[in-house]
Amino acid sequence: VFLISSEYSFPFRLKNIGFKLKDIKSNIYAGELSPAEIYKLLTNEWGVGPNLSKALVSLLGGHIYKIYVALEKLSQNLKYFRGTITAGQVSDIQSCIRLSQRDENMKMKMVETLTLLAVKGFVPTEGDVYCDPIEEIISEYNVGGIVTKDSYIQGLPDEIWDNPKSKTGLVPSSQSIRLAIAEVLVNANYMD
Incomplete structure (x- = not known):
């Protein structure tokens, strides 16, 4: 099975209806151009x-x-017309932080993950794909999404996969969301 989508949260919706994500052999995400x-x-x-x-x-x-x-x-x-397209994105980022506040360690990991998404645009992940609660929350709100080494993502450089242990990663859902993540983290004093 090949998955072509412009939305990183799509695999989680498939998982919720019982689709076996291990059957997906390759993903192509076509949401943005450079x-x-x-x-x-x-x-x-x-x-x-x-x-x-x-x-x-x-x-x-x-x-x-x-x-x-x-x-x-x-x-x-x-x-x-007003150029305030990112208003919904900001509330989604804030929801990610709010949902992670159930546990202090989870909140710290959420802030760390969002910071890396804002600064680097990629967070290497470990363990089973689509099973980490932080990754699931970020993907559910379409703030970012899981990509695999076999995926094709416009603008993601091949060298991020140089580490042989890295087989999956988390990327922001768009460049505008990456900027919005930074804005939310700075305004909440999580990031300078």
């Missing part, structure tokens, strides 16, 4: 001006669907 590629798409193919393209890429990274929604909202009602 900033250079999305800028080129916006300016050359979609006819968006360079300043608006830069603003969209700065706010939303290379997430095609989020940029499409922002442009749709903008075209429908320019007068009332």
Whole structure:
């Protein structure tokens, strides 16, 4: 079975309906393009001006669907448009922290994991895939998701798999969520 998805939480939804995730041999996550590629798409193919393209890429990274929604909202009602697309993402990050507060060790691990996602964009994981409660919470809220060495993820460099022990990892669900994670952690004094 090959899984193609733009959403990292999708395997957890499959697991919840009884799908055996070990049957998935390879994952392809197609949620984002690199900033250079999305800028080129916006300016050359979609006819968006360079300043608006830069603003969209700065706010939303290379997430095609989020940029499409922002442009749709903008075209429908320019007068009332506000670039606050990440509001829902912030509440999801805060939910991850809140849910981990049941146990002090779990909270510390959640903050550490979110910090690594914000700073490095990748957290190597250990143990069985899709079984760690921190990874499950982060994936359930689509703040990030589990990837395997066999997965294809746009923009994830091959050298992250140089450690032979690393077979799985956690990545942020988008560049904009990575920025939102950093903002939430700084505002809560978990990160400088």
